[in-house]
Amino acid sequence: xxxxxxxxxxxxxxxxxxxxxxxxxxxxNFLKHMPKDFNYYLALQxxxxxxxxxxxxxxxxxxxxxxxxxxxxxxxxxxxIYEALVSxxxxxxxxxxxxSEKLIDEPVLYGDFIKIxxxxxxxxxxxxxxKEALKTFIRAYKESTTPPYGPVLISLPQDIPDMEIxxxxxxxxxxxxxxxxxxxxxxxxVLDKVKRANSIAIVAGYEVSIFNAYDKLVKLAEKxxxxxxxxxxxxxxxxxxxxxxFKGPLSRYKASDVLKELEKYDLILVIGGxxxxxxxxxxDIRLNIIEVTSDFKEGIKRQWDTIVCNPKDFIIGLxxxxxxxxxxxxxxxxxxxxDSDPIVDVFKEMKSYLAKYTIFAEIPTxxxxxxxxxxxxxxxxxxxxxxxxxxxxSASVGYSLNGDNVLAIVGDGSFNxxxxxxxxxxxxxxxxxxxxxxxxxxxxxxxxxxxxxWLFPSTSPWxxxxxxxxxxxxxxxxxxxxxxxxxxxxxxxxxxxxV
Ligand SMILES: Cc1ncc(C[n+]2csc(CCOP(=O)(O)OP(=O)(O)O)c2C)c(N)n1
Numbered sequence: 001x002x003x004x005x006x007x008x009x010x011x012x013x014x015x016x017x018x019x020x021x022x023x024x025x026x027x028x029n030f031l032k033h034m035p036k037d038f039n040y041y042l043a044l045q046x047x048x049x050x051x052x053x054x055x056x057x058x059x060x061x062x063x064x065x066x067x068x069x070x071x072x073x074x075x076x077x078x079x080x081i082y083e084a085l086v087s088x089x090x091x092x093x094x095x096x097x098x099x100s101e102k103l104i105d106e107p108v109l110y111g112d113f114i115k116i117x118x119x120x121x122x123x124x125x126x127x128x129x130x131k132e133a134l135k136t137f138i139r140a141y142k143e144s145t146t147p148p149y150g151p152v153l154i155s156l157p158q159d160i161p162d163m164e165i166x167x168x169x170x171x172x173x174x175x176x177x178x179x180x181x182x183x184x185x186x187x188x189x190v191l192d193k194v195k196r197a198n199s200i201a202i203v204a205g206y207e208v209s210i211f212n213a214y215d216k217l218v219k220l221a222e223k224x225x226x227x228x229x230x231x232x233x234x235x236x237x238x239x240x241x242x243x244x245x246f247k248g249p250l251s252r253y254k255a256s257d258v259l260k261e262l263e264k265y266d267l268i269l270v271i272g273g274x275x276x277x278x279x280x281x282x283x284d285i286r287l288n289i290i291e292v293t294s295d296f297k298e299g300i301k302r303q304w305d306t307i308v309c310n311p312k313d314f315i316i317g318l319x320x321x322x323x324x325x326x327x328x329x330x331x332x333x334x335x336x337x338x339d340s341d342p343i344v345d346v347f348k349e350m351k352s353y354l355a356k357y358t359i360f361a362e363i364p365t366x367x368x369x370x371x372x373x374x375x376x377x378x379x380x381x382x383x384x385x386x387x388x389x390x391x392x393x394s395a396s397v398g399y400s401l402n403g404d405n406v407l408a409i410v411g412d413g414s415f416n417x418x419x420x421x422x423x424x425x426x427x428x429x430x431x432x433x434x435x436x437x438x439x440x441x442x443x444x445x446x447x448x449x450x451x452x453x454w455l456f457p458s459t460s461p462w463x464x465x466x467x468x469x470x471x472x473x474x475x476x477x478x479x480x481x482x483x484x485x486x487x488x489x490x491x492x493x494x495x496x497x498x499v
Contacts, residue, residue: 002164004030016064025158043394043420045418048394059404063092075116085121087235090151113126125153201262203262208272208311209378216316217315228247232250232276234252239378250262256283268288270289270293273293290304362409362411400430408434410435434494462494471491471492
């Protein structure tokens with residue numbers, strides 16, 4: 001059997017039936033082994049291929065494979081691989097490498113991928129012989145699916161897929177179970193603190209969504225009469241926004257704002273999220289905090305009490321130990337009043353269409369207003385976690401490949417990083433709608449007191465979208481245009497709304 005065939009067989013065994021990529025000469029030898037029942041999803045830019053794989057991961061919660069073109073493809077995609085690292089996305093990034101025996105000569109396209117990718121992947125490996133190929137793939141798979149999840153890079157020299165491996169060298173994909181259950185002393189420690197607390201807040205993060213723990217979390221919050229918040233730099237909305245205990249998103253800007261909101265409570269449980277991951281870390285958040293996460297890389301950084309274990313297991317464990325506590329705290333809703341702004345009116349108008357949509361948002365100025373003004377279900381809103389613009393369009397296309405209805409809502413600035421993603425949405429016939437809020441520039445940056453024309457790049461995204469095959473228009477009458485956008489859930493449409 002050839003290495004290329006054996007690699008695809010391994011993928012098949014773990015349920016991977018698709019590859020995302022943008023190919024070059026160094027990948028073709030591998031790709032020619034792709035079985036007929038595999039899908040190759042082409043992106044017109046390397047980073048978009050990674051973003052699409054991330055989106056597909058979010059829709060399926062299964063690790064995905066990206067195939068990148070040697071040095072140019074890898075370096076072009078680095079921002080997106082970094083995003084996968086920060087958002088804890090399981091990816092295997094296969095990078096085509098020059099011929100294994102010629103690496104010492106450093107021909108064109110060659111690169112030291114292990115060095116280049118340092119800091120943006122969990123690990124990187126180069127396959128040095130045909131005997132290492134399957135072992136490396138299995139190791140990368142296991143590593144990418146061990147908390148904290150993340151991307152693992154494999155450098156695959158282009159001659160290796162055609163090499164033969166014999167019977168003894170073939171390996172089937174082994175079963176892999178990882179368990180981070182919560183032990184008794186950790187739950188008893190929290191129980192003791194909970195019993196002594198008068199007012200409790202729970203800050204829910206992306207892991208609540210990843211571990212599907214929302215229902216259990218709400219039961220726990222109700223029993224504790226705790227207020228619910230979402231973590232500051234929210235990447236997956238983990239709650240139901242109509243829950244009366246939900247007080248709103250914590251500020252992603254200033255640590256001092258987070259502190260101000262949370263100092264009303266005498267115990268804060270941070271469940272599966274990052275509390276001080278804010279744009280301006282102006283103060284240390286020193287409160288009575290206990291953080292529970294499956295991510296030891298997050299836990300070790302914090303100065304407060306931390307428990308590294310599966311957050312869902314923790315919630316169930318704590319809930320089962322709780323005595324029937326009297327409801328001492330009033331759950332009055334302290335959510336701010338709705339902002340008044342024409343775009344907020346658009347959000348309110350959209351509300352009725354969104355029940356069956358998953359939203360990918362990249363609207364720096366309007367992000368909080370969106371969260372406050374549309375009804376959100378657990379895992380119905382995704383946002384990048386690293387700060388990388390261009391992610392929402394790419395990831396939403398990947399997500400929609402799984403058959404779901406997706407709405408990407410992006411700023412004009414954000415749109416211009418990855419408009420080519422729309423080509424893939426058209427090519428693979430996905431159910432996808434896009435709203436571009438065009439305020440003709442970088443409004444979220446221009447408000448910081450700098451006046452400069454380079455903060456106002458003005459473009460017409462709807463014209464670009466038309467070139468990629470989207471039905472697109474600029475809005476003249478918001479009510480009718482939203483109706484037009486959502487009325488036919490098969491066609492891909494883009495609506496540009498000028499502010
Ligand atoms: C890849 C990348 N480059 C640059 C930035 C810095 N940045 C943050 S917000 C922003 C402007 C985004 O414009 P737009 O999407 O129109 O939103 P607005 O600021 O107008 O609300 C930029 C350039 C970034 N976050 N990511």
